[in-house]
Amino acid sequence: MSRQPCQDKSVFLAKLCFAIWCCTLVITVSAADIDWKKLEEKAKEYQNKQSGGKNIEVGGKSVNITMPSQPTGRNIDNSELVLSDADQRYISVHMKLANRHFSRKNYPRAIEEVELVFERQPDHPGGRFMRAVIAARLKDHVTAWHNITIARDKDPENAKIKSFVEKLKTVSPEPQKTIGVPGIFRPIPVSASEKTFDIIERLLKDPSSHNITSIDFDDFKIEGNSVWVQMRINCSSIVQKANIAAALEKASSGRCEILSGPPPQGEEKLLEVKFEIPEMAVENKDVKPAADLREFIKLIAEETDVAISDSEERDAENKTLETSYEIASRDFKTLNDFLRKLSPYAIKFRLINMKLAYLAGSQDLIWRCRIQVFYQLS
Incomplete structure (x- = not known):
């Protein structure tokens, strides 16, 4: 009787070893059944496709692979800007400073302060009204109309704005088309180079652009007074x-022509188009030197x-320097911010191409762009 537990234990261990050997054999056979070279080829096929994970058939077995995907579009949020408490305090401080300089007729300092307001709230009606008044006093009626139009759109029932518009009309007719791009709150573009980027920025805010993944650009073409x-x-x-x-037509205040005809089957994803920028030169005539x-x-x-x-x-x-940059930015507005700071020092600049991509190692979207810039050499 005393030997029975030992015998049972030996039998149990023998059965356990046999079971482990069987499992090992099954795993080995299953692995041998998979054609790993074919699996690798299948993985490459899916590498450039949008996929959070796909099941593919290899050797009669279903294998799941997960590959990084290419972006297929963007979520476009055109909801009204929400200002934080910090933003509101910042705006309040700089509007007070702007008013102080304005009352002393120190217009350059007033403009500096109000431009800081626009960084937090581009369509601030009080700031735009002040900027329009300063421009009118300096007889810069184009800038006056540009700013008062933004103020009027934001606060159409404001009595002071209405009164100013009527007074401005007596010295300068209200323009039928604005030089700036509607909905893009930047200083008036001084060249077709600047305006092109404003137009593209506006296009990418339109819901119809949500599935754009890349754009290729030709060089500027001049026809008469238009670019x-x-x-x-x-x-x-x-x-x-x-x-x-x-x-594009609304943003450019010019004509727009679709060049591509009815697409062949399967090519409905392509569009060739051109738009006009009327009465504006490509080049910046007042280039500043960069040390x-x-x-x-x-x-x-x-x-x-x-x-x-x-x-x-x-x-x-x-005596010009031609430079091409490869630039990545989190959105097109940021790229345009960069170019507006560069613009005073460039004769002209243009987009060569732009492509939507993921930031390496994440699902954050970026634009990868190639830009050509011409600088004046001393």
Whole structure:
């Protein structure tokens, strides 16, 4: 009787070892059944497709692979700007300072303060009204209309704004078309280079642009008093031709022409289009010299939080420096912020191409852009 437990234990261990050996054999056989080379080829096929994970058949077995995907579009949020308590305090302080300088007729300082207000609330009606009044007193009626139009759109029933508009009409007729781009609260563009970026920024705020994944641009074409910008738009799904053309026409205050005809089957995601920028030169006529160009570009890139990964430079004719930048930015507005700081020092600049991408190692969207800039050499 005393040997029975030992015998039972030996039998149990023998059965356990046999079971483990069987499991090992099954695993080995299952692994041998998978064609790993074929699996790798299948994985490569899905690498550039949108996928959170896909099941593929390999050797009669279903295997799940998860690969990083390419972005297929953006969520466009055009809801009204919500100001934090800190923003409101900041605006209040700088509006008080602007009013103080304005009352003393120190207009340059008043403009500096009100521009700080616009950084937090671009359509601040009081700030835009003050900027319009200053411009009118300085007989800069274009700037006056630009700012009072924004103020009127924001606060249409304001009696002071209404009164100012009527007075401004007596010295300068209200323009039928604005030089600036509606909905883009920046200083009036001084060149077609600047306005092109404002137009693209406005296009990318339109819901019809949500599935745009890349755009390629041709060089500027001048026809009479107009500058034309031609581009090829790639979308992840069917392109909304009519809506995109309408958005470009409204933003540019010029004509827009769809160049691509009815697409072949399967190519409804492509659109070739050109838009007009009327009565504006490509180049900036009042270029400022930059003492240390490389350091200056590095500084404004840090200020606006864009990444310049590469650049190429070459001397062009007429003492100009042609530079191409590879730039990544979290949104197109940020890229335009960078270029507006660069613009006073550039003869002209243009987009070569732009592509929606994921920030490495995350699902955060960025625009990867190639920009060409021409600087004046001393």
